[in-house]
Amino acid sequence: MPPDASKPTATVKDNREKMLERAMSRHHYSGDALIEVLHAAQELYGFLSIPLLQSIARKLRLPPSRVLGVATFYHFFSLAPKGEHFFQVCTGTACYVAGAQSLLDVLERRCCKSGGTSPDGKVSVQSARCIGSCGLAPAVIYDGKILARLTPEQLNAELDRIGVK
Amino acid sequence: MSVKTLVIDGKAVTGRAGETIFNVAWENGVRIPRLCHVGGLSDVGACRLCLVEIEGQRKLAAACLTPVEEGMVVHTSSERLKEHRRLILELLLAERNHVCAVCVMNGACELQDLAAELGVDHVRLRYRFPKLGVDTSHERFGQDQNRCILCTRCVRVCDEVEGAHTKDVFGRGSGSLIINDMGGPWGESDTCTSCGKCVQVCPTGALFSKGKSVAEMRKDRGFLKYIVTAREKREWIR
Numbered sequence A: 001m002p003p004d005a006s007k008p009t010a011t012v013k014d015n016r017e018k019m020l021e022r023a024m025s026r027h028h029y030s031g032d033a034l035i036e037v038l039h040a041a042q043e044l045y046g047f048l049s050i051p052l053l054q055s056i057a058r059k060l061r062l063p064p065s066r067v068l069g070v071a072t073f074y075h076f077f078s079l080a081p082k083g084e085h086f087f088q089v090c091t092g093t094a095c096y097v098a099g100a101q102s103l104l105d106v107l108e109r110r111c112c113k114s115g116g117t118s119p120d121g122k123v124s125v126q127s128a129r130c131i132g133s134c135g136l137a138p139a140v141i142y143d144g145k146i147l148a149r150l151t152p153e154q155l156n157a158e159l160d161r162i163g164v165k
Numbered sequence B: 001m002s003v004k005t006l007v008i009d010g011k012a013v014t015g016r017a018g019e020t021i022f023n024v025a026w027e028n029g030v031r032i033p034r035l036c037h038v039g040g041l042s043d044v045g046a047c048r049l050c051l052v053e054i055e056g057q058r059k060l061a062a063a064c065l066t067p068v069e070e071g072m073v074v075h076t077s078s079e080r081l082k083e084h085r086r087l088i089l090e091l092l093l094a095e096r097n098h099v100c101a102v103c104v105m106n107g108a109c110e111l112q113d114l115a116a117e118l119g120v121d122h123v124r125l126r127y128r129f130p131k132l133g134v135d136t137s138h139e140r141f142g143q144d145q146n147r148c149i150l151c152t153r154c155v156r157v158c159d160e161v162e163g164a165h166t167k168d169v170f171g172r173g174s175g176s177l178i179i180n181d182m183g184g185p186w187g188e189s190d191t192c193t194s195c196g197k198c199v200q201v202c203p204t205g206a207l208f209s210k211g212k213s214v215a216e217m218r219k220d221r222g223f224l225k226y227i228v229t230a231r232e233k234r235e236w237i238r
């Protein structure tokens, strides 16, 4: 990502899996906690992909069709980000202190409100509570990859690059 | 076990405590219409065709979910109920594509039979004609969402009797779909045992055996009673 396009952001450690695991173990991997676990997963990933639901089904020892059924019953859950690109800004304490709000401001000014998708369908924006990568604050997950210590300048540059006005 | 005495359509009948109005009525020859209830499976009250009037109660009750009570006076086939049932059937017919003339279940479909029985000869609502998928990936069975009335019999039999829980309901409302596992093709399901129970209990042509052409598919629910009695009472009665 310009001006740091060479930075191998993809290799930054993604702790979301561990965070989700913790949420499940808090509920003793009980199938009854499916909704709580789906909430935690959506909070962490922004949406519930099929492979993510697969792994939740396996861990909670539930039939896959039930997990998908529950995930599609509630409007709160979504199976895919609506926009072409998806920014998730961590607003957990560490990221907030490190300036997450100014990143969210950029996205809200140029794209759409958090939780929404820009009118041209290009970008969806969401905030998340701590994604378990506080050392990288402020962290943003951009199309599934973690961007560490992001600045508003870098963010603006990336928005320019993908053609956001 | 305590016994309840009640009146159904003018007939004095008795039922066991906890038994539903639906079951007591049928045991006594009063055939309340139904589409989602099927003996041997849990009841969910999805179709509302079994609505009955209970004297002293303003709201109609789903007979398949309402336990009998001492002194109840139940009416199962007033004009008002018949009109409600006709409307429910029309809604079901308008919701998807029930073109009986080209359906494998023509002549043995529970939806078609009920519509005939209740005199639904035309549908006053606009047909929605959704274009839903047909899944023929399973080697022996097919699934046509266009003929599904979302009664969830297939979901329940697969979960409660076969124990596989391959099927469930995706989404909500009239756009719901019956899915297999994570929504992939039925033929790729790794939980389906190909037992065919769901096909046999499906009241319409939504689930069918492959190789049947128009009006050729016939279903047999006899197995359900056999299995459920065997499991619950350890008696194998054919």
Ligand code: SF4
Binding pocket: B157, B158, B162, B164, B165, B166, B167, B191, B192, B193, B194, B195, B196, B197, B198, B199
């Ligand atoms: S064939 Fe048997 S296991 Fe497969 S979906 Fe139908 S009821 Fe379930």
Ligand code: SF4
Binding pocket: B147, B148, B149, B150, B151, B152, B153, B154, B155, B178, B198, B201, B202, B203, B204, B206, B207
């Ligand atoms: S596929 Fe058949 S049994 Fe299953 S919900 Fe639809 S109509 Fe009912």
Ligand code: FES
Binding pocket: A090, A091, A092, A093, A094, A095, A096, A129, A130, A131, A132, A133, A134, A135, A137, A139
């Ligand atoms: S606060 Fe943002 S990763 Fe922990």
Ligand code: FES
Binding pocket: B033, B034, B035, B036, B037, B044, B045, B046, B047, B048, B049, B050, B051, B062, B063, B064, B065
């Ligand atoms: S049979 Fe009672 S609601 Fe369907």
